[in-house]
Amino acid sequence: MNTDQVLILIAISAYITGTLSFLIYFLSRENWAKMAGIPFAFIGCVTQFVELFYRWQTSHIWPLTNLYGSLSLFAAMSVLIFIVFALRYDLWFMGGFVLALAAGFLAYALTWNEGYLPAVPALQSYWIKIHVPLVVSSYAAFMVAFVSSVLYLIKYYGERSIRGGGTPVRARAATGGGAQFDVGLSMQAAPERRPRPIIGGDSPNLESAAIAGNPLALWLATLPTLAKLDILTYRIVSIGLPLLTVGIITGAWWAKEAWGAYWQWDPKETAALFSWTIYALYMHLHTRNAWRGLRCAWLAAFGFITIIFCYLGVNIWISGLHSYKM
Amino acid sequence: MATRVRESVDEVLGQLSNFWFGMSLLAVWGVMTLIGVVVDQGKDASFYQTNYMPALARLVLRLHLDNIYHSAAYLGIIGLILACMTLATFWRVIPARLPPLRGVKIAAIPLNASVEIAGDEATVRSRVEQFFAGRGWLVRKREQGGVEWTFADKFNWARKGVLIAHVGFVLIAAGTTLYWAFGYSGQTAILAGSTVTIPENGTRFTLDRFRYRIDPIQTKSGTVYQPIDYVSDVHVAAKNGPLETRVLRVNHPLDVGDTLYYQASYGFAVPFTLTKNGRPLPNVPSAPLREGEGFAVGDTSRSIQYARFVGTIGPGNTIGADPRPNDPGVILNVFDGGQAIGQVLVPLERGVDLGDGYHVEAGRYVLYSGIQYRHDPGIPLVGLGAFVLLTGLCICFYLLPARLFVRLDPAPREAGREAWTVGIAATTVKGYEIFEEQFHALVEALRESEPRSESVAGSTRPVAAAT
Numbered sequence: 203m204n205t206d207q208v209l210i211l212i213a214i215s216a217y218i219t220g221t222l223s224f225l226i227y228f229l230s231r232e233n234w235a236k237m238a239g240i241p242f243a244f245i246g247c248v249t250q251f252v253e254l255f256y257r258w259q260t261s262h263i264w265p266l267t268n269l270y271g272s273l274s275l276f277a278a279m280s281v282l283i284f285i286v287f288a289l290r291y292d293l294w295f296m297g298g299f300v301l302a303l304a305a306g307f308l309a310y311a312l313t314w315n316e317g318y319l320p321a322v323p324a325l326q327s328y329w330i331k332i333h334v335p336l337v338v339s340s341y342a343a344f345m346v347a348f349v350s351s352v353l354y355l356i357k358y359y360g361e362r363s364i365r366g367g368g369t370p371v372r373a374r375a376a377t378g379g380g381a382q383f384d385v386g387l388s389m390q391a392a393p394e395r396r397p398r399p400i401i402g403g404d405s406p407n408l409e410s411a412a413i414a415g416n417p418l419a420l421w422l423a424t425l426p427t428l429a430k431l432d433i434l435t436y437r438i439v440s441i442g443l444p445l446l447t448v449g450i451i452t453g454a455w456w457a458k459e460a461w462g463a464y465w466q467w468d469p470k471e472t473a474a475l476f477s478w479t480i481y482a483l484y485m486h487l488h489t490r491n492a493w494r495g496l497r498c499a500w501l502a503a504f505g506f507i508t509i510i511f512c513y514l515g516v517n518i519w520i521s522g523l524h525s526y527k528m
Numbered sequence: 529m530a531t532r533v534r535e536s537v538d539e540v541l542g543q544l545s546n547f548w549f550g551m552s553l554l555a556v557w558g559v560m561t562l563i564g565v566v567v568d569q570g571k572d573a574s575f576y577q578t579n580y581m582p583a584l585a586r587l588v589l590r591l592h593l594d595n596i597y598h599s600a601a602y603l604g605i606i607g608l609i610l611a612c613m614t615l616a617t618f619w620r621v622i623p624a625r626l627p628p629l630r631g632v633k634i635a636a637i638p639l640n641a642s643v644e645i646a647g648d649e650a651t652v653r654s655r656v657e658q659f660f661a662g663r664g665w666l667v668r669k670r671e672q673g674g675v676e677w678t679f680a681d682k683f684n685w686a687r688k689g690v691l692i693a694h695v696g697f698v699l700i701a702a703g704t705t706l707y708w709a710f711g712y713s714g715q716t717a718i719l720a721g722s723t724v725t726i727p728e729n730g731t732r733f734t735l736d737r738f739r740y741r742i743d744p745i746q747t748k749s750g751t752v753y754q755p756i757d758y759v760s761d762v763h764v765a766a767k768n769g770p771l772e773t774r775v776l777r778v779n780h781p782l783d784v785g786d787t788l789y790y791q792a793s794y795g796f797a798v799p800f801t802l803t804k805n806g807r808p809l810p811n812v813p814s815a816p817l818r819e820g821e822g823f824a825v826g827d828t829s830r831s832i833q834y835a836r837f838v839g840t841i842g843p844g845n846t847i848g849a850d851p852r853p854n855d856p857g858v859i860l861n862v863f864d865g866g867q868a869i870g871q872v873l874v875p876l877e878r879g880v881d882l883g884d885g886y887h888v889e890a891g892r893y894v895l896y897s898g899i900q901y902r903h904d905p906g907i908p909l910v911g912l913g914a915f916v917l918l919t920g921l922c923i924c925f926y927l928l929p930a931r932l933f934v935r936l937d938p939a940p941r942e943a944g945r946e947a948w949t950v951g952i953a954a955t956t957v958k959g960y961e962i963f964e965e966q967f968h969a970l971v972e973a974l975r976e977s978e979p980r981s982e983s984v985a986g987s988t989r990p991v992a993a994a995t
Contacts, residue, residue: 320743323791447917459779
């Protein structure tokens, strides 16, 4: 087993162990599980970057010229973006899902690892060091946004199943009062004189069901409020969309240098434009009260499906100017 | 009459800028784009007949799905989307994002709070204004209905971010239009040793030599023949210009007289001879053919197409993996009445019988270089548009324009002491939730900035109340 393979093995093992730790934390809210998962997320991410750098230095071939390299960077960047957001907004509860996806993508990347292949002429450009990392980073951000939007949907429909219909946050806001759960997720009543938050509270039905001991309600109450999850998704998409925009622009500039036209309606370009439109739509619609929340969560989840189609579907199944599998 | 016309125009504009109309257009565009991604574009009819099920091939050809991105319907949808976006931007979004300075019912805004500050009105107002101005808020005052309002704005200029982003789109569209109006593009293939003239500008290209490098690389799943380099050694002369020796390679276009030339492709051109009963037939082109080109077989309904070059013919007349011309041959497609009836692998400088006395022979290959050229005066504008678009997007995404509405009302006198209740409400362009923590921190700071004052807990009204 060479150094390259050892590093990959360490990364995958770290992600799997981190996934288990974070899933335990997600389900039980045991702090030790979170504290155990965090180092594994760091180890996996750092090891992956080391592996890509090692690959570059030993072969003198830029590692992102094939699907293995880009998928590997995708997994590493998604974990890196997750860590940055988790440190800033305490998102460790999402760690199990992000690390599981990262491990899955990394394992899938291995199936495309054919060794060190020099780049084909079209890829022998400095643009590859700009365009590909930007685009792959945007995909990674959208993956993290996908996880938070799916958690939003889980919480939304969980709350609805307890309440039996309606819109939880609005209902809570409209009625006010009741005990509340901080985002820190301990069951504490708000101080008397403190302003009642919009985003800090769950629906009163969820709160009362949790107080009554409903296990689903108790567990749902440990998740951040719907409004908070919605804002988290928005903030992550706010990172991903500009990255994708710059990625498309640099790609167009590169295409102009390599092929003579900055836009050729190649399947990859078209699919990327479609995904960009979905996320641009998300950002526009998020400014509207009627769309913020549930509809935007569905849109962010759908957006990531289009990203997967753009990334893997086009590369693998559809031939075009971007068919760089090996 | 004029009123009726105006109403009709308003109705049309209202419909065009309608959100759901825009969504419907996007959905149609999405479906058409998906078809374009899934269905191979720009191929010959024979390609679909060969590779698709007959019914699907007919559908693709009859509905012109083989060139969907250049169809009138597709361009029309894009035009409508642009019109819809423009109208929605200027008719609905921008007016809503640039609200006038007008008083509000503070208690009706979900983000509201009140702070009681001791002192006379002028002193309290001055303190409040200084507090916000000191924290980078733009403070302005207006008197409305006998009440003096103080408005504090953060990133007020950033409200125009959406406008800047859309200006970026307009610049890109303008740059593209410049290309349509004054630009041109095309492609040409030059056989080694021959010269071509670009029809649009008279530039002459002579291909001295074409070099390629393909390396066999050992991978886990076997040997892969990886292309490493394509290079054209050319002599080029712009119209009335001097002759220059240049090297053209992928990713390094040549700029000759404001037109860029790109190394796009290469191939193996092959001359063919067709005989019947040993006598040469005249209807075969004398020049070597490139992949995709063909000729009719005598006066029959059959035709032959040079499908592709095979570098190495393996044992048992199979196609070898090595694309380099070791033991080369060509694959010919045979058609009868436009229908593909078979394929045949023909070794170079040897022939194959086609039946009825016909015999086709492939000669020695000649390398050719595929060159693409493009004169695009709109590129600087497109680049500027991309930059402006990105700037606008960053302003929209990373800055949060917020407005505070502040009014003073006399507080009940206690122990003869004068005090004022400072009512504060906040709105942002991205809803209330996203600003809630900052708002409460701001109110708390205002409260703590006045140690002698007594404060009343702020209250946050439900979002639903405002929606």
